[in-house]
Amino acid sequence: MTAEDTVTPPTLFEPIEINGVRLRNRLILPPMCQYSCEARDGVPHGWQFQHLAARAAGGFGMVVAEATAVTPEGRISPWDTGLWNDEQAQAWAPICDEIAELGAVPAIQLGHAGAKASTVPMHPGVPAGQPILEGPDSWETLSPSGVPTNSMEIRTHAMQVDEIRETVQAFADAAERADRAGFGAVQLHAAHGYLIHQFLSPLTNTRTDEYGGDYEGRTRFLKEIVAAVREVWPADKILGIRISGSDWREDGWSIEETVRLAQELQGQVHWFDLSSAGIGDTYEGPKGPGYQVPLATAVKEGTEGIVVSAVGSLTGAQEVADVVTAGRADAVCVGRAALANPNWPTAAALELDVPEEQVPMARQYFRAKW
């Protein structure tokens, strides 16, 4: 028996350090668009404050704010949050303070929707992802090759190299504002068919210049963003990437390419969050509880020193805890189940009967323990 065999695996409610930043447990609230900027100005208000603060009070180790656009044309819908100006940065600041005050690390997902921008928000009764084709809320979107991500009619054009450079810079500028606002982690949105994913995937990137073609070309945009963000983002804060680990298509972006990318970014990026898909009309991948966990495990096993989180249809306390104790991922995101119950982590800790000091309950709520 080697020393390695005797190491006790961590448990879900044990703290974890990512680049020296301590999370009180391994539960992450994933980014979830709220489409709630009433004034269409990208400025977060009371809704975002209560949504994120409630889940920090509920016990998450890290709370990730929704996909936040780095430019106005990068918004999925006109009601998205943004970080392309200082007014937005100032409005995020009290939200960060509150999340931190409640014991969680405040994080934000920075994104650009590319060809999937200018769509109606995902609200009850509204067809998801429907492009807005006319009127003041409609704009021509940017994309690597003018190729749509699905069969819906859109207005998009292939980015010129100067537009690529401006967008890379916009990610860095937004990261700088995120730092000033008080976020402890930035997550780059390279998943779900949005702009960075559109560059990674051969399904949507048919460029013949240095930003397309082989693996090197298709990953160049993301690598340039990482390098630009690293210039401004403090070395002692967390830099992460949420990636679609697979397009689940023979001719698409693959888990092998994802693992290679994670290996190449080791040392620059501290955290990989493994989601999947987003390009195409239909979802072609596996389904069911924890369907994306194998993607996280592949990146965890293929890299060293990167914290890897799993996400997707993980809802039960024991099921989530098992992902960590089995070493399949270092942390787990719980999304929709935490929309239904903001106190999901606290409830799970009580259900799993973890040691008293690991129950992440807000002290004001201590009477809930019976």
Ligand SMILES: Cc1cc2nc3c(=O)[nH]c(=O)nc-3n(C[C@H](O)[C@H](O)[C@H](O)COP(=O)(O)O)c2cc1C
């Ligand atoms: C309302 C809603 C909004 C979402 N918005 C985002 C987003 O802004 N960025 C993102 O990467 N994923 C987004 N997602 C995906 C979630 O982060 C998560 O990956 C997904 O819901 C699967 O996890 P779950 O089964 O625990 O909910 C969203 C999901 C929902 C339900």
